[in-house]
Amino acid sequence: MPANDTQGLIRTRRIIYLLVAAAIIVPYVIQMPIPSFHAQEEAHKVYDRVESLPAGSRVLIAMEFDPNCEAELRPMAEGILRHCFARKLVPILVTTNYIAPALISDICQKIAKETGTVSGKDWVFLGYRPGMANVVITMGESIQRTFETDNFSQTTRDMPALAGVNSLKDVSLITVISLGDTVNMWIQYGSDRLKVPLVAGVTAVMAPDLYPYLNTGQVKGILAGLRGAADYELLLHRSDDAAKGMQVQSVAHGLLIALIIGANVRFLFRRAQGKEA
Amino acid sequence: MEPQAQTTESPMRRTVEAAVMIALGTAFVVASILCQKDSLFGKNANDRIEAVGIIIAAALTLIMYSFLYRDNPLFKIAENVYIGAQLGYGAINTWRLALRPQIYNPLALAPSNQALWDALVFRSVPILLGVLLLTRLSRKHGWLSRYSYSMMVGWGAGMTILVMTDTNILQQLQAAAKPIQAGVTADAGWWANAGAVTGALTVLVGTVCVLFYFFFSIPHGPVGQRVSKTGIWFLMLSFGASFGYTAMARISLVIGRMRFLLFEWLKIPQ
Incomplete structure (x- = not known):
């Protein structure tokens, strides 16, 4: 490519980057009003699924994300946790992502403080275990044996949040909030094998790969990207980051x-x- | 991201860029001090630490975005810091949440002889297989790692073939082979039912045409070429949807960083 064309290309790119930056900064600075929108059907399905669970049900939330995708997935995670606590459900959080524990602890502690809930009693964060699919398989046999202690080094045996829960079969819903293809892993080794319903919150990049599972009913509902998180906030009558x-x-x-x-x-x-x- | 072309530049331009760089650096320091002064110079030590963390994070974010102008040494440093911090953090987490509770504590801090014996019985084989993986680092003893790999591959294939076939093939085939009127329900309106039938027909046509496009065993005649072209259209629509979602995801990530810069670093009121 001739040098002039290369220079022109670089200049054009820089102009586009500046325009995108302006398109993002200006609406925040001038505080543009939030556009009215309706929650998508897939997000409704996630909401309805959580809403339909009786109080005290255990909901396994697999938080398979790290700070790379915090912008998209944190609002979803916070929304689902708030919904669980409002419905008096007991979230059991877990991750197979080694970068995730600090971020998840931060989210849990923020929402716990907001809702006045207690770790070990109203919710539990089991922490990280290496092994990906192996973790899901062994959780299908025994959660307490897979996680002898939770993320805060408390023993899981006799923990009130896990009372009556021996394995993954005993949870009422699996929720996977994931930045990659770990949703497939939870579908294959968790929900399909153990016949536990599963809903997912994923980054927008991953969403198209997940729609076939929605059609088959292997995934009961999807939150796709920031829009999915905003839909969930709308259904919770909140207006947070998403x-x-x-x-x-x-x-x-x-x-x-x-x-x-x-x-x-x-x-x-x-x-x-x-x-x- | 594709690296940008390096161009030969005049000394004048380099001087201007260096001056702009110094000005931006100064502006960053001034903005950080002004915006974070309450926390930085406050009495609470936690607030001070958090403010320093925010300033470092803001600096690294801006340095990362500087790549959009051009590759530069600061970007390289930030990139390496990012990778190093991620690996270091991962190593600590693996030790704290996996190796210590699963290996060190049961073996080194066993509360009784019986507990130590149990740990040895149940954990020594997995530990041995894990250690064998590390022999890959030696040319002489690398072959030992094959025992671990063969276990992993054998187990993985055995578990995955069955599960994958059911999840990704049988269940998908079952859903694709549903009758066209399967979505029609008595209580749904005419439009909703028409939509369901249209959707099912679209999936049927799309599936057949795309599969036909990838069927190379026989030459595509005039009709075959039309079916094949329809398949291409369905593929293009699918790629377009993926691209749209990808653009949305990338914009969401920029929004996340901008929210951080505007509301946490610069403390602009929301």
Whole structure:
């Protein structure tokens, strides 16, 4: 490519980066109002599934994410935890991601403080175990044997939050909040094998891969990306980080659409002039 | 991200860039002190530590974004810090949450002889297999790791083939082979039922056409080419949906960092 073209390309890229930055910063600074939107059907299904559980039910929440995807998945995790506590359900949190424990502890402690719930009694964070699918398989046999202590080094035997729960079969719902394909692992070795319903919250990148499982009923509901988290906040009648991000995302998406249309029009125009092949 | 092309630059431009860099660095320090002064110079030690953490995180975030202008030494340092911190943190977590409670405590801190004996009986084989994996580091003894790998591969294949076949093939086939009117219900409205039938027909046409596109065993005649082209259209729609979701995800991540910079570092009121 000639040097002039390369320079032009670099300049164009920098302009696009600046435009995207402006599209994200300006709506926050001028405090644009949050656009009205309706929760998507898939998010409704997650909400309804949690809502339908009787008080005291155990909900296993697999938090398979780290700070890389905190922006998308933390609002989901917080929303589901708030919903569980509001419905007097007992979340059992676990992760197979070695980077995740500190972030999950932070989320748990924030929501526990907000809702006045106690670790070990109203919820438990089992922590991290290496082995990925092996962890799910052994949890299917015994949770207490897989996690002899929780993340805060408390022994899980006789823990009130795990009373009546021997294995994964005894939980009423598996919720996977994941940045990668660990949802497949939980479907294969958890919900399908043990016949426990499963809902998932995933990054937008992963969402298209998960829709086939929604059609088959292997996944009962999906929260997809920041929009999914905003849907959940809407259903909980809250307006937290995800809902507040919707106006910014709308502007940024508008900009991307405009750029795609503009670039294509320019391409067609140049082709008509014989400047493009 | 694709590295940007390096171009030859005049000394004048380098001087200007260095001056801008110094100005931005100064602006960052001033903004950090002004915005975090309550926490930085407050009496609470935890607040001070948190403020320092926020300033470091803000600096690293901005340095990471500096790559969008051009690759630079600060970016390289931040990149290495990121990888090093992640690995270090992972190593500590693996020790604290896996190796210590599963290996060290049961063997080294066993409360009784019986407990030590139990630990030896149940844990020595897995520990041995784990240790054998480390022999990969030696050329001479690397072959020993094959015992562990053969166990892993054999176990993995045995477990996965059965589970994958059921989850990803049989159940998907079952859902794809449902009758077209399966989604029609008596209590749903006409439009909802029409939508369900249209959806099922679209899935049927899409599945057949895409499968046909990948069927290379016979030449595609005039009709076959049309079916194949329809398959391409379905594939393109699928790729478009994936691209749209990917764009949404990337924008969400930028939103997350911007929220941090605006509301936690610069403390702009929400």
